[in-house]
Amino acid sequence: MKLFSLLISVLALSVSVSAAAIDRPAAPLRETVPGLRIETQANPGHAATEWQFRLRAPGAGESPLYENLKSADFEVTFPPDAKVRLHWSKGSHSEPGDFEPKTNPLVQGEPFVLESFGGRSSDGVMPYFNLAGEGGGLIVAIGWTGDWKASFELLGNGKVHVTAGLKRTSFRLAPGEEVRLPSLLVMNYDGDWIDGQNQFRRLMLAHFTPKHHPPMTLMPLQAGVHGIFPFNETSEEKLVKLAADVAALKLPLDCYHLDAGWHEGGFPRGQGNPQADPVRFPNGLAPVGAAVRKTGMRFLAWFEPERAMRGTWLEREHPDWLLKPTGTPEGLRYQERDGFLLLDLGNPMARQWAIESISEEISRSSLDFYRQDFNLYPAYFWHTGEKPDEVGLREIRHINGLYDFLDELARRHPDLILDNCAAGGRRLDFEMMRRCIVLWRSDNTWGHETFPQNVQAMTHGLSHWLPLHGLGAAATDDLALRSGMGACGGFSINYRNPKAVAALRKHLDSYLKVRPIYTGDYYPLTSHTLDTTSWIAWQFHRADLGEGVIQAFRRPEAATETLTVKLRGLDPQQRYEIANLDSGKEVRTGEELMRGFDITLREKPTAEVFLLKAIN
Numbered sequence: 001m002k003l004f005s006l007l008i009s010v011l012a013l014s015v016s017v018s019a020a021a022i023d024r025p026a027a028p029l030r031e032t033v034p035g036l037r038i039e040t041q042a043n044p045g046h047a048a049t050e051w052q053f054r055l056r057a058p059g060a061g062e063s064p065l066y067e068n069l070k071s072a073d074f075e076v077t078f079p080p081d082a083k084v085r086l087h088w089s090k091g092s093h094s095e096p097g098d099f100e101p102k103t104n105p106l107v108q109g110e111p112f113v114l115e116s117f118g119g120r121s122s123d124g125v126m127p128y129f130n131l132a133g134e135g136g137g138l139i140v141a142i143g144w145t146g147d148w149k150a151s152f153e154l155l156g157n158g159k160v161h162v163t164a165g166l167k168r169t170s171f172r173l174a175p176g177e178e179v180r181l182p183s184l185l186v187m188n189y190d191g192d193w194i195d196g197q198n199q200f201r202r203l204m205l206a207h208f209t210p211k212h213h214p215p216m217t218l219m220p221l222q223a224g225v226h227g228i229f230p231f232n233e234t235s236e237e238k239l240v241k242l243a244a245d246v247a248a249l250k251l252p253l254d255c256y257h258l259d260a261g262w263h264e265g266g267f268p269r270g271q272g273n274p275q276a277d278p279v280r281f282p283n284g285l286a287p288v289g290a291a292v293r294k295t296g297m298r299f300l301a302w303f304e305p306e307r308a309m310r311g312t313w314l315e316r317e318h319p320d321w322l323l324k325p326t327g328t329p330e331g332l333r334y335q336e337r338d339g340f341l342l343l344d345l346g347n348p349m350a351r352q353w354a355i356e357s358i359s360e361e362i363s364r365s366s367l368d369f370y371r372q373d374f375n376l377y378p379a380y381f382w383h384t385g386e387k388p389d390e391v392g393l394r395e396i397r398h399i400n401g402l403y404d405f406l407d408e409l410a411r412r413h414p415d416l417i418l419d420n421c422a423a424g425g426r427r428l429d430f431e432m433m434r435r436c437i438v439l440w441r442s443d444n445t446w447g448h449e450t451f452p453q454n455v456q457a458m459t460h461g462l463s464h465w466l467p468l469h470g471l472g473a474a475a476t477d478d479l480a481l482r483s484g485m486g487a488c489g490g491f492s493i494n495y496r497n498p499k500a501v502a503a504l505r506k507h508l509d510s511y512l513k514v515r516p517i518y519t520g521d522y523y524p525l526t527s528h529t530l531d532t533t534s535w536i537a538w539q540f541h542r543a544d545l546g547e548g549v550i551q552a553f554r555r556p557e558a559a560t561e562t563l564t565v566k567l568r569g570l571d572p573q574q575r576y577e578i579a580n581l582d583s584g585k586e587v588r589t590g591e592e593l594m595r596g597f598d599i600t601l602r603e604k605p606t607a608e609v610f611l612l613k614a615i616n
Helices: 191-205 234-247 286-295 313-317 348-364 395-411 453-462 478-483 496-520 592-593
Strands: 036-043 048-056 066-067 070-077 085-089 102-107 112-115 130-131 136-143 148-156 158-168 177-190 219-225 254-256 298-303 307-309 340-343 368-373 417-420 472-473 489-491 521-524 535-542 548-555 560-567 575-581 587-590 597-600 605-616
Touching: 036 191, 070 136, 085 191, 102 112, 130 148, 136 148, 136 158, 136 191, 136 496, 158 177, 158 286, 158 395, 177 191, 177 395, 191 348, 191 417, 191 489, 191 521, 219 472, 234 587, 254 286, 286 298, 298 313, 307 313, 313 340, 395 417, 453 472, 453 535, 472 478, 472 597, 478 496, 478 548, 489 521, 496 548, 496 605, 548 560, 575 592, 587 592
Parallel strands: 219 254, 219 489, 254 298, 298 368, 368 417, 472 489
Antiparallel strands: 036 048, 048 177, 070 158, 085 102, 085 130, 112 148, 130 136, 136 177, 148 158, 307 340, 521 535, 535 548, 548 605, 560 597, 575 587, 575 605
16 A cells, blocks of 8 residues: 555634634644544644644554655635745754844745755754734744754745645554654744744743743753863863862852763763763762762753764674764765764664663762753764665654653653753754753854854844743853853853952843843844844843843944834833843833833943833
8 A cells, every 4th residue: 555645734724914813723634544643732822733643554464655744734824915924044053143033925836945954853944934924924833853844835815835744755664663753833823923933932931841840940050060171081080079169159050060071982982882981980970960969059961872983882782773874965974984873762772771871870970950962964874774665764763762762761850851952952843842951052152253243143043933042151251141141051161260250250140130031022123143243132021020131232343332222012101110230220111112222332342231120
């Protein structure tokens, strides 16, 4: 039996200027597909619906050949004369322009196609899309941590055809085998496209964020050890002593952060050796975890279980669990040349080993945060040696295995916070965001020649979609510290330098006043830009608290001293106190602030932060 396409049709979705948001659009099948199960979760308070798709093969005999599988194939109806624009964002690719927001008007007869790169869901393009008309729109998100492809085509008469799902599929399942396919999330909204983005941020915070801790507990303030010790120069003795030294400073930091390099062989050659370096850590990480716990801080440690390198324990002992890359483009050829290997989480034995070994380390080392990195392009490993009736199946099994792996860690360790790194922000789909936080959004950060413009622009761009992210700083000047503000922050400074500690202490005193506001609504006050001759600014606002924060950056070659911004989300009749965190306060009405607020910075480059509070 051959099924050429599995089409999930969302019918009768409509968006118009006057129409209310549709809470529960239907998702009937356009074709009958044996073994397909659709689970629907409505979030009527957010005018959103999520679909989970599972496919089960017959219990005996040969399964159908499943081809061209899609999780979305539907039409959205706008008013016939509406101009429809697609708002989307670049993903992470370790570039200064990571998360840059993009807008494309849809043109009849010209499908606009977007897709991920190399097997990680937010590598190159974010898997979130806002179809905006005049007065309303629809946000579509793909829940899949591998490769995906989406198309948006204006058909005429106000209709837009949307498809989304796996990039490549032509496979049969084993008898009785069940797999998850990409999930789908749609949300209707009224208002302009920024109103839609903020409604989506609220949806993400409410339903696609780990629930076992409140947001400001999920998102730590980290004392990073690598501002003093390079990756491969850490040791038990050094880390135990530094934990005590940091605690003695009594800074308001709640997490002690150990990143890569502690495994035998160091980073990156030691990936595939599950144990700590026996010379530097003769007792493993347990003494470090015990020392951190004594300080009252929480302990975060880095892992990369999906990658192994040539000559490591995993290759020697379990080569049958590992996949090799082939067909990599020239820029990625190092994966083949340097001996990168992928631990196949679709292999039940490999997955169970990963669960058991890492779960044991979490318990032994008293971890509060588990960071999972992923520094390879898995598509080139999944493709290797594919048979004609297995195209896409290795990817599907791996991603299913990844979800099982993370869910089992969460089950065994109910208070553990999972941190999703993936070479900096390359797995930010909503299936990962419901399981994990993200503390490291891009590998393009402090050391790049475009700093701090790059990290400022990333806050501007990523905040359109995700409410919980941030950066921190590796330097302690005001510009560096303020460029890294967000819902979390890691500070990789020299904690044995009194001047650096004093500067960080001063920053934290003011930053902690505004940190909870980053969970609120987000308004870009300028365009996204890396240009050194420009300003960049934004506003976050918590209407429930009557508080907001405004950040503005005058770039090094910006000629004008004053930027006029129009604030949003305020009550026109409400009086607001605006406190410059460096000096000075004033009181203005919401109506005045939404007409225009002048920010004057005499020096360049420089940054300013304002705290906005509703007053009687």
